[in-house]
Amino acid sequence: MKTTLHLLGAITATLCIATFFSATLFVELFGSPETIATVKKLIVMPGLLILIPAIAMTGATGFSLGKNRKGRLVEAKKKRMPIIGANGVLVLLPAAIFLDQWAAVGAYDLKFYVVQGLELIAGAVNLTLMGMNIRDGLKMTGEISPHKSGIRHEWR
Numbered sequence: 126m127k128t129t130l131h132l133l134g135a136i137t138a139t140l141c142i143a144t145f146f147s148a149t150l151f152v153e154l155f156g157s158p159e160t161i162a163t164v165k166k167l168i169v170m171p172g173l174l175i176l177i178p179a180i181a182m183t184g185a186t187g188f189s190l191g192k193n194r195k196g197r198l199v200e201a202k203k204k205r206m207p208i209i210g211a212n213g214v215l216v217l218l219p220a221a222i223f224l225d226q227w228a229a230v231g232a233y234d235l236k237f238y239v240v241q242g243l244e245l246i247a248g249a250v251n252l253t254l255m256g257m258n259i260r261d262g263l264k265m266t267g268e269i270s271p272h273k274s275g276i277r278h279e280w281r
């Protein structure tokens with residue numbers, strides 16, 4: 126049950142960040158100012174409303190699942206989670222809110238693009254770290270073999 130909730134949260138959160146990231150890139154490159162504003166609005170609502178509980182659930186169930194586990198994979202996942210959380214709370218969350226407000230009034234100025242750049246960087250970092258957590262999680266549940274990636278030691 127806990128593992129199912131963890132998996133569900135992990136997939137939802139990762140898909141959210143991947144969608145926000147690619148939709149942002151797409152409209153920044155090809156969209157009108159109005160489409161950019163629409164995407165920025167959707168990222169805040171309902172986007173954040175889905176992402177925040179999903180990431181909280183992933184972290185909470187993850188730490189609970191990992192409480193009695195030892196090993197390199199679980200330790201690496203534990204270390205990545207605070208970075209993912211800090212990136213989310215300190216960069217992605219405020220950036221999404223400010224970008225939405227600025228786009229709503231057509232304020233596409235230097236600060237918009239600086240914050241937009243920071244948001245894309247933080248998004249890419251979180252996607253990478255979450256991808257690594259998915260890989261290591263699947264190794265721990267045996268869904269993917271640790272040997273295929275060259276790891277020959279005890280992994281659990």
Ligand code: HEM
Pocket residue numbers: 128129131132135136138139183184186187188189190191192194199200202203206209255256258259260261262263265266268
């Ligand atoms: C955004 C962060 C995270 C993502 C994307 C993620 C992803 C995953 C995935 C995909 C699985 C495999 C589930 C399955 O095959 O059913 C998994 C398993 C697992 N995760 Fe995470 N995880 C995250 C954070 C954490 C954290 C912070 C911990 C704490 C150490 C953790 C501990 C575990 C454990 C122990 C398992 C194995 C559960 C079992 O063998 O039953 N995860 N994770």
